[in-house]
Amino acid sequence: MILTSEALESLRGQLIVSCQAYPGEPMRDPRTTGQVAASAVIGGAAAVRVQGLSDVQHTRSAVxxxxxGLWKDGHDGVFITPTLRHALAVANAGAHVVAIDGTRRRRPDGLTLAQTVAAIHAESHALVMADCGSFDDAAAAVHAGADLVGTTLSGYTGERPKTSGPDLDLLGRIAAADFGVPLIAEGRIHTPAQARQALDAGAFAVVVGTAITHPATITGWFAEALK
Structure with missing residues (x-):
């Protein structure tokens, strides 16, 4: 299925749920990812975000x-779908949208962001979401041809402080610039109130992950509160 402009527009004001588990965790299984994604859809998720080729494949069958889709390779620097090879593999696994590192940092394969986006568009039907860490990242990603931009990496690239919740200031600045592509709020959105704040700050849609789909972290919040 190709994600049409109409289908993309249907995500306006909606919740996207990130369904991911870390390596070594009990839930780190593509079948489980698909089940979690399906459960999120029942709850009202208008789209889902998943990591790993098998996870994308199982989730496509489940929802x-x-x-x-994305492919994390490594833990530091550019590691979210870091190369064109990673991106095309995610697209071929069935992702409607390929999320890639959308920062201005050097990419491991030496390609520019614009070259990467152009090749994804040319060699697949997938749209491209640029995970950004700053206003300048978002501006550059739009210029490079990204179909969506997200605040996913705010606080993780050294350009902006890591806020305790969503980076509402960054969301507001990007929204005010009106780049003409959907702005996705992502990162440290832990409560329904924060999700609403992100939307009110100008986000097109809101991604919530940990607070919905990561039991170990959620349990830890409660356990810590009881100490």
Whole structure:
């Protein structure tokens, strides 16, 4: 299924749920990812975001909503779908949208962001979401041809402080610039109130992950509160 402009527009004001588990965790299984994604859709998720080729494949079979796929390779620097090879593999696995590192940092394969986006568009039907860490990243990603921009990496690239919740200031600045592509709020959105704040700050849609789909972290919040 190709994600049409109409289908993309249907995500306006909606919740996207990130369904990911870390290596070594009990839930780190593509079948589980698909089940978690399907459960999120029942709860009202208009789209899901998943990591890993098998996870994308299983999730595509489990849900009828758009799937944003990515491939994390490494832990530092550019590691979210870091190269064109990674991106095309995610697209071929069935992702409607490929999320890639959308910062201005050097990419491991030496390609520019614009070259990477152009090749994804030329060699697949997938749209491209640029995970950004700053206003300048977002501006550059739009200029490079990204179809969506997200605040995913705010606080993780050294350009902006790591806020305790969503980076509402960054969301507001990007929204005010009106780049003409959907702005996705992502990162440290832990409560329904924060999700609402992100939307009110100008986000097109809001991604929530940990607070919905990561039991170990959620349990830790409660356990810590009881100490």
């Amino acid at each position: 009828e909503v758009p799937v944003i």
